[in-house]
Amino acid sequence: MNLIKIKRQSWNIGIVIIALGLGTWQINRLPVFGSYEARTILLGILPIALLSMGQAIIIIGGGINLAIGAESVLINCLAARFMAGKSFGIGVALTIALLLLSTCLGAITGLIISRSKIADIIVTLATSFILIGFAMYIQPSPGGGMNLSLAHLVSGKGTAFLPPLITLILPLLIIWIPLYRSRAGIAMYAIGSNKDSAFLSGVNVDLTRIKLYAVGGLFAGLSGIVLTAITLSGSPFASISNTATLNSVAGAVLGGVALSGGVGGLTGPALAALILYFIPTILLNYGIDPAYSQIITGALTIIVVLIGGLIRNRGKKK
């Protein structure tokens, strides 16, 4: 048991070491490093980290959500449209309402997958179309805004790097850890590693899946709110949602979540976002054309999944 625990942590430790190495490299290149730079880095990783965490929960449960980026973009557009010029109180109320909405959207996706028995790839590809269409309907062109004091509460201001740090860690503490320790958490790992034996052991597979997609939706909603707080606008672009989805899968896999399901946690994906942020940033610092960032993201995802798979396979053979 202890050995398994160490093995599980070894992945996270590996990520931390790589992230620290890349971080030092990046920080050395900066003229000064203070709390302002720390906040910039946190803001850079926050949306990817939250989305990767949401994707990780779903992948652990044996699924995949290709609409997670679209969920985030939709919440981003809704938030920017309706929060622009509103007071702090209304902003908070809207945030709660939107988080509820994204949770419901996730739950509905899970319900459709369970009821229809269509592969999750197809259902989520189709829902991503619907959600992006809805986002384009809400916010036909980039724009909108958010109450500034609410935005500062979520993402900090100037040198205040604590708010984004709290936004990153709080969901881990109040959503992931209770879930991980609950029956639903055990059921999540059970259906991820073997759906049939989980069912035969009395796990309600459909209900568990719905819960997972709901929590995934909640994380996507959080990511959308954070995006609004950082950019102070809503951007209804399918390309943003595709890149975000791709990043979320890369983050989850790099964070030690196996695409076959049943393995991994959420701390890894949260840390992996650091690596996904540092590598393009460092490459761009070396004077590489920003147009290459798509290539970097895509290639990085492929390499990460490839190496992750190879390491895992070697571990199995041993």
Add this chain to the structure above:
Amino acid sequence: MANLIKKAQARTSIAMLSLWGILFTLFIITGLVDHYFFTISSIGVTLQLAVPLGLLAAGQTICMLTGGIDLSIAMIATGAAFIVSIKSPSGLGWAILYATLYCILIGTINGLAVGLFGMNPLIMTLGMNAVLIGVFTVGITTFLKGSSTMPDIIIKLSSGTIVDPISWPLVLWVVFGGLIIFILSKTGLGRLIYAVGDNATAARLAGVRVWKVQLAAYIICALFSGLAGLMIGGQSGAVAMSLADSLVLPSVAAVVIGGTSIMGGIGSYTGSVMGALILTVLSYLLATLNSTEAVKQMIYGAIVLTLAWTYSKITEKS
């Protein structure tokens, strides 16, 4: 055994019948909404517009039959169209050769990654798509600078009418679609594609080089996508980065609606052709409704989901 085959045949015929039913219903509804739809020339145009989707679905069918999926088809198609339009001043033959080599190259990379390195096909091809978007975004301002109009002969082949409602693209579709049906039902490769998709382990133990079959599947898929790209480019007259973006979900949807299992091993190209026709009539119907792109996208996604759901329910019961 004979009983099983009979059951399977009954299921397929009921499924095909329901596909014809859906197509017929959509056809009638479209005709009622738009009175010009019931003319021979507009039927010809609809068939013509179905060709690129049908060709993309051909590649996708082969990939899905092996248990894979190819989401990089959008950029394979767009890339092939770009290469032909830019290289055509130096001779059409060379242009087509370059485009073919490009398709084979991308198909080979996808196939080797999936077959030999055990990459998850979804992630591999999504990542590949992102890389290609990056390459071509950079390329059109540097090494792929040049004309963005398609050569006349391709425009003729992709939108020229012979006798209403028969057009050149339709002839091409019949030829290449027939080729796919022939490969799948009469050749050894076709048998192997079904065998690998049904049970890769069993196929490997029976002496099949599974990776070679997967490699072939991805190369065929890439070639068909490239051909589809030329058709789309020819129909719109010029190439653009987002040329085939809107056809990725439909290509997957056409195959799924047509009864091919995303798990592999079950399905046929005939079903995918029906799927492609249904989706083309559907987008014609949506185009006649006076609504924004956002609303169209929402309706489209919802209908695709409903169709896939209905279809899986019909085949489940019988």
